[in-house]
Amino acid sequence: MALILASGSPRRRELMSLITPDYTVISSDVDETKIAADSPAHLAKALATAKARAVAEENPDDVVCGFDTVVECEGEVFGKPKDEADAVRMLRALSGREHRVHTGVCICRGRRAAATVETTVVHFSPIAEDDLCAYVRTPEPYDKAGAYGIQGFCARYIRGIEGDYNNVVGLPVGRVYQELHGLRLV
Numbered sequence: 001m002a003l004i005l006a007s008g009s010p011r012r013r014e015l016m017s018l019i020t021p022d023y024t025v026i027s028s029d030v031d032e033t034k035i036a037a038d039s040p041a042h043l044a045k046a047l048a049t050a051k052a053r054a055v056a057e058e059n060p061d062d063v064v065c066g067f068d069t070v071v072e073c074e075g076e077v078f079g080k081p082k083d084e085a086d087a088v089r090m091l092r093a094l095s096g097r098e099h100r101v102h103t104g105v106c107i108c109r110g111r112r113a114a115a116t117v118e119t120t121v122v123h124f125s126p127i128a129e130d131d132l133c134a135y136v137r138t139p140e141p142y143d144k145a146g147a148y149g150i151q152g153f154c155a156r157y158i159r160g161i162e163g164d165y166n167n168v169v170g171l172p173v174g175r176v177y178q179e180l181h182g183l184r185l186v
Contacts, residue, residue: 001109003185006055006066009143011151015171016065019180028054028066032079040072041102045117048104052115056108063185066106069170071146073099078146087136087147094146095157096126101146101168107179114179118172120163122150127157 005016008027016023028051035050037043045068052066071078073093081087099122106115127135135154141147148154150161150168166173 002059002062003180004055004059004062004064006051006064009067009170011149011169012067012171015166015169015173016176018166018173019177020185023065026055026059026064028052030054032068040070040075040077040100041104041117041119043077044068044070044102044104045106045115046104048117049106049113049115052106052108053113056110056113060110062109063180063183064108065176065180066108067103067171069101069103069145069167071099071101073097073146080143080145081141081147084136087141088132090147091127091132091136091141094124094127094148095132096124098123099146103167103170103172105172105176105179107176107183116175118164118167118175120161120165120167122161122168123159124154125157125159127154 003023005023005025006028030050035046037046047068048066052064056064078090101120103118140152164172
Protein backbone atom coordinates (compact mmCIF):
# COMPACT_ATOMS: atom_id res chain seq x y z
CA MET A 1 0.00 0.00 0.00
CA ALA A 2 1.44 3.34 -1.09
CA LEU A 3 0.51 6.89 -0.14
CA ILE A 4 -0.27 9.03 -3.20
CA LEU A 5 -0.55 12.80 -3.45
CA ALA A 6 -3.08 13.54 -6.20
CA SER A 7 -1.58 16.92 -7.03
CA GLY A 8 1.20 18.27 -9.20
CA SER A 9 1.53 21.43 -7.11
CA PRO A 10 5.13 22.01 -5.99
CA ARG A 11 3.83 23.74 -2.85
CA ARG A 12 1.70 20.72 -1.92
CA ARG A 13 4.70 18.44 -2.48
CA GLU A 14 6.75 20.52 -0.04
CA LEU A 15 3.97 20.49 2.54
CA MET A 16 3.32 16.74 2.16
CA SER A 17 7.03 16.20 2.80
CA LEU A 18 6.49 17.76 6.24
CA ILE A 19 4.06 14.92 6.96
CA THR A 20 6.06 12.07 5.43
CA PRO A 21 8.80 11.65 2.84
CA ASP A 22 7.24 8.35 1.78
CA TYR A 23 4.69 9.24 -0.89
CA THR A 24 4.38 9.39 -4.66
CA VAL A 25 2.74 12.00 -6.87
CA ILE A 26 0.08 11.21 -9.44
CA SER A 27 -1.83 14.21 -10.76
CA SER A 28 -5.47 13.79 -11.65
CA ASP A 29 -6.95 14.97 -14.92
CA VAL A 30 -10.32 16.04 -13.51
CA ASP A 31 -12.17 18.69 -15.50
CA GLU A 32 -12.77 21.19 -12.69
CA THR A 33 -15.21 23.23 -14.79
CA LYS A 34 -17.78 20.41 -14.58
CA ILE A 35 -17.92 20.45 -10.77
CA ALA A 36 -20.33 22.73 -8.92
CA ALA A 37 -21.42 23.12 -5.31
CA ASP A 38 -23.71 25.24 -3.19
CA SER A 39 -20.91 27.16 -1.44
CA PRO A 40 -17.21 27.94 -1.94
CA ALA A 41 -16.24 25.60 0.93
CA HIS A 42 -18.31 22.77 -0.53
CA LEU A 43 -16.76 23.44 -3.94
CA ALA A 44 -13.24 23.01 -2.52
CA LYS A 45 -14.33 19.73 -0.91
CA ALA A 46 -16.04 18.49 -4.08
CA LEU A 47 -12.99 19.28 -6.20
CA ALA A 48 -10.62 17.57 -3.76
CA THR A 49 -12.90 14.52 -3.70
CA ALA A 50 -13.09 14.33 -7.48
CA LYS A 51 -9.30 14.51 -7.77
CA ALA A 52 -8.69 11.89 -5.08
CA ARG A 53 -11.33 9.51 -6.47
CA ALA A 54 -9.97 9.81 -10.02
CA VAL A 55 -6.50 8.73 -8.88
CA ALA A 56 -7.90 6.11 -6.47
CA GLU A 57 -9.79 4.42 -9.31
CA GLU A 58 -6.48 3.66 -10.99
CA ASN A 59 -4.77 2.77 -7.67
CA PRO A 60 -7.42 0.95 -5.60
CA ASP A 61 -5.01 -0.61 -3.09
CA ASP A 62 -3.30 2.67 -2.22
CA VAL A 63 -4.25 5.64 -0.06
CA VAL A 64 -4.80 8.77 -2.13
CA CYS A 65 -4.85 12.34 -0.78
CA GLY A 66 -6.58 14.95 -2.92
CA PHE A 67 -6.72 18.69 -2.30
CA ASP A 68 -8.19 21.79 -3.83
CA THR A 69 -7.99 25.38 -2.64
CA VAL A 70 -10.39 28.20 -3.43
CA VAL A 71 -10.46 31.78 -2.20
CA GLU A 72 -13.82 33.26 -1.20
CA CYS A 73 -14.41 37.00 -1.10
CA GLU A 74 -17.94 38.23 -0.43
CA GLY A 75 -19.32 34.85 -1.51
CA GLU A 76 -17.48 34.88 -4.85
CA VAL A 77 -15.07 32.06 -5.68
CA PHE A 78 -11.60 33.04 -6.86
CA GLY A 79 -9.75 30.16 -8.44
CA LYS A 80 -6.59 30.52 -10.48
CA PRO A 81 -6.72 33.65 -12.67
CA LYS A 82 -7.30 33.12 -16.39
CA ASP A 83 -5.15 36.07 -17.41
CA GLU A 84 -3.65 39.36 -16.21
CA ALA A 85 -7.00 41.18 -16.18
CA ASP A 86 -8.53 38.42 -14.04
CA ALA A 87 -5.58 38.54 -11.62
CA VAL A 88 -5.95 42.34 -11.32
CA ARG A 89 -9.70 41.97 -10.67
CA MET A 90 -9.11 39.43 -7.89
CA LEU A 91 -6.32 41.35 -6.19
CA ARG A 92 -8.28 44.61 -6.25
CA ALA A 93 -11.20 42.80 -4.62
CA LEU A 94 -8.93 41.35 -1.89
CA SER A 95 -7.01 44.59 -1.26
CA GLY A 96 -7.74 46.05 2.18
CA ARG A 97 -10.29 43.34 3.05
CA GLU A 98 -10.62 39.97 4.66
CA HIS A 99 -11.41 36.81 2.76
CA ARG A 100 -11.57 33.08 3.35
CA VAL A 101 -9.32 30.39 1.95
CA HIS A 102 -10.96 26.96 1.80
CA THR A 103 -8.91 23.84 1.16
CA GLY A 104 -10.82 20.67 0.48
CA VAL A 105 -9.15 17.51 1.74
CA CYS A 106 -10.11 14.01 0.61
CA ILE A 107 -8.42 10.79 1.65
CA CYS A 108 -9.43 7.71 -0.38
CA ARG A 109 -8.67 4.04 -0.49
CA GLY A 110 -10.50 2.21 -3.21
CA ARG A 111 -14.15 3.31 -3.07
CA ARG A 112 -13.96 4.53 0.55
CA ALA A 113 -13.38 8.25 1.01
CA ALA A 114 -13.37 10.76 3.84
CA ALA A 115 -13.57 14.42 2.89
CA THR A 116 -13.50 17.66 4.82
CA VAL A 117 -12.64 21.31 4.34
CA GLU A 118 -10.26 23.55 6.27
CA THR A 119 -10.93 27.30 6.28
CA THR A 120 -8.55 30.13 7.13
CA VAL A 121 -9.50 33.81 7.27
CA VAL A 122 -6.90 36.12 5.73
CA HIS A 123 -6.75 39.89 6.38
CA PHE A 124 -5.14 41.95 3.60
CA SER A 125 -3.82 45.48 3.91
CA PRO A 126 -4.50 47.73 0.93
CA ILE A 127 -2.27 46.93 -2.05
CA ALA A 128 -0.85 49.98 -3.82
CA GLU A 129 -1.93 50.05 -7.47
CA ASP A 130 1.69 50.23 -8.69
CA ASP A 131 2.59 47.15 -6.64
CA LEU A 132 -0.49 45.30 -7.85
CA CYS A 133 0.32 46.02 -11.50
CA ALA A 134 3.97 45.00 -11.04
CA TYR A 135 2.94 41.77 -9.29
CA VAL A 136 0.58 40.61 -12.04
CA ARG A 137 3.44 40.95 -14.54
CA THR A 138 5.35 38.22 -12.68
CA PRO A 139 4.52 34.52 -13.05
CA GLU A 140 3.62 34.16 -9.35
CA PRO A 141 -0.17 34.86 -9.37
CA TYR A 142 -1.16 32.53 -12.20
CA ASP A 143 -1.01 29.12 -10.57
CA LYS A 144 -2.62 30.18 -7.30
CA ALA A 145 -6.21 30.52 -6.16
CA GLY A 146 -7.03 34.17 -5.58
CA ALA A 147 -4.01 35.23 -7.68
CA TYR A 148 -1.60 35.35 -4.76
CA GLY A 149 0.78 33.28 -2.70
CA ILE A 150 0.91 34.04 1.01
CA GLN A 151 4.50 32.78 0.97
CA GLY A 152 5.50 35.10 -1.88
CA PHE A 153 5.29 38.78 -2.80
CA CYS A 154 1.86 39.25 -1.21
CA ALA A 155 3.23 38.33 2.23
CA ARG A 156 3.93 42.05 2.65
CA TYR A 157 0.16 42.72 2.54
CA ILE A 158 -0.97 40.10 5.03
CA ARG A 159 -2.11 41.85 8.22
CA GLY A 160 -2.99 38.57 9.88
CA ILE A 161 -4.71 35.24 9.57
CA GLU A 162 -7.15 33.23 11.62
CA GLY A 163 -6.40 29.56 11.16
CA ASP A 164 -3.75 27.42 9.54
CA TYR A 165 -1.08 29.24 7.50
CA ASN A 166 -0.29 26.07 5.54
CA ASN A 167 -3.94 25.83 4.55
CA VAL A 168 -3.53 29.10 2.66
CA VAL A 169 -0.50 27.64 0.88
CA GLY A 170 -2.68 24.68 -0.15
CA LEU A 171 -2.42 21.78 2.31
CA PRO A 172 -3.43 21.95 5.99
CA VAL A 173 -0.46 19.99 7.33
CA GLY A 174 -1.67 19.52 10.91
CA ARG A 175 -5.10 18.30 9.92
CA VAL A 176 -3.82 15.94 7.23
CA TYR A 177 -1.13 14.55 9.54
CA GLN A 178 -3.74 13.82 12.21
CA GLU A 179 -6.01 12.10 9.68
CA LEU A 180 -3.19 9.96 8.27
CA HIS A 181 -1.80 9.24 11.74
CA GLY A 182 -5.27 8.11 12.84
CA LEU A 183 -5.25 5.68 9.92
CA ARG A 184 -1.76 4.55 11.00
CA LEU A 185 -0.27 5.68 7.70
CA VAL A 186 2.35 8.02 9.16
